Every structure is written in C-alpha cells, then in structure tokens.
Amino acid sequence: MTNLQGKVAIITGGASGIGLATVKAFLEKGAKVVIADYNEEHGKAAEQELKQTYSDVLFHKVNVAEEQQVERLVAETVKHFGKLDVIFNNAGIGVQKPSHELTDEEYKRVISINQDGVFYGAKYAIREMLKTGGGSIISTSSILGSVGEPTSMPYAASKGAVNQITKSLALEYADRNIRVNAIAPGFIESGMVNKEALGDFYDGLVAKHPLGRLGRPEEIAHAAVFLAENDFVTGTTILVDGGYLAQ
Ligand SMILES: NC(=O)c1ccc[n+]([C@@H]2O[C@H](COP(=O)([O-])OP(=O)(O)OC[C@H]3O[C@@H](n4cnc5c(N)ncnc54)[C@H](O)[C@@H]3O)[C@@H](O)[C@H]2O)c1
Secondary structure, three states: OOOOOOOEEEEEOOOOHHHHHHHHHHHHOOOEEEEEEOOHHHHHHHHHHHHOOOOOEEEEEOOOOOHHHHHHHHHHHHHHHOOOOEEEEOOOOOOOOOHHHOOHHHHHHHHHHHHHHHHHHHHHHHHHHHHHOOEEEEEEOOHHHOOOOOOOHHHHHHHHHHHHHHHHHHHHHHHHOEEEEEEEEOOEOOOOOOHHHHOHHHHHHHHOOOOOOOEOHHHHHHHHHHHHHOOOOOOOEEEEOOOHHHO
C-alpha cells in the first residue's frame, strides 16, 4: 500500500467540484498537491484558502487541451516539488446538443479537453515516473463512457476513450510499476449538476440512481485516494455511480 505522505500529485480541474474535493483529500493524507486548472480565479482562491492549513499546495494555470502547457505543468511541478508520483487527469467539460447540430469546433473542444488532455497528462507524467521507478495515473471517466446518452455524443465518446486509454497504458507500463486507472462517476452534485441549475430534470436524474440520490464530490475523491494508495490495482475503471450501471 502506498502511503500518500510526502507524495507529489497533480490534480487537473482541481479548482472546483470533484477535483477540488480530491485536492483536499490528498492534502489531508499528507501529499503535496498542484491544483491545475484553467480557471485562474477559482484556482488561486482555492490555493489561498488551503494554504492556511497546508504549506505544500500550489496553483498552476493550464489548459489541458494544449500539449505544451501540460508539458510545462509537469516540468514546473517537478521543479518545485522534486518529483511526480500521481497525476489525476480530471479536467473535463460537456456539451449538450443534438448531434446533427454540433459544430466541428464544439465536438473537437470536448474531445481535446476530455480525451487529448488525458493523453497529454499521462504522457508527461509517465516520463517523470519512468525516472523515479513508478507512479499512479488516474483519470475521470463517466458512466457515459460505457452507455450512450442522447445529445451528449462527444462527451460519451471522449469518456469511452478514457476507459481504453486507461487499459492500454496500464498494460504498457505495468512492468515499470506505473499503475493506470480511471473512475466512472454517476451524476455528482457540482457547479452544473444541481437542483437549481437543472430544475425538473434533476428529479429524473436522481431516479436513475438506485441509491436515490446523486453523488458527492468527496465520494469520487475517496475513490481517487484508493486508486493512488492501492498498489495492486491497475487497468480498471471503477464505478462510483450509486448503482446506475447495475440496471
Ligand atoms: N459532475 C458529474 O455529474 C460528473 C459525472 C461524471 C463525470 N464527471 C467528470 O468529472 C470531472 C470533473 O467534473 P466536475 O463535475 O467536478 O465539474 P466542474 O465543472 O466542477 O470542474 C471541472 C474543472 O475543470 C476545469 N477545466 C475545464 N476545462 C479545462 C481545461 N481545458 N484545462 C484545465 N482545466 C479545465 C474547470 O475550470 C473546472 O474547475 C470531469 O472530467 C467530468 O466530465 C462529472
């Protein structure tokens, strides 16, 4: 079992929702954490708040869809904290629109952040982990990586790709002690997913989860901690979905 005390972790999309909950969970475990996000306002606010309790937390502005920015993120992390043990590729967006009305730009924006961003994060993390003898790569997938959803095609496609990137990388780097896993959340209460924002649609979403509620960001953070700590788990996408996909 890996002890997260003193481990260095990058958490993309770390300025809000699932990412921010995971930043807090990792800091509580004694990890040194880089909050990587393109929302500078939220990222700096999170850094400032957390610095009151934890000394080893840093905000780094990044667009995960831009390869060179991700390369710089990893380089700066190693420069500051000396190594990289864990990357949580969690930044993601969605678009809801009938597929025949999607523009090329809308489609590619989702793919570039949710899918390419996971590739870039893994690529540069692996380069560092090969130098130090191992590490843990975790990505946020979704239940929609396994089942379809009307009007969310680019999102579902990108999350299906995350599952496959996860399996392939796990096999490729297992003998170098780099573990690669993903988490597939059900619907989680967050900035975009809440009763106020969704109105009547909210109750319909709740009804799709056998446990009778949506998930909480902390419940996904808990799974990320498990995947970072458990040395015998690789190549898997674990469901944290309130029973959604059991039906
Ligand atoms: N909330 C849900 O119901 C749910 C369900 C399944 C999967 N997910 C996935 O969980 C992850 C986190 O989502 P969340 O619910 O916490 O949403 P959120 O909107 O609260 O957080 C996403 C964060 O990612 C950042 N981000 C977006 N694009 C970025 C980019 N290009 N570069 C860097 N940062 C970027 C945003 O600024 C934001 O801080 C996403 O990958 C999402 O697809 C969410």
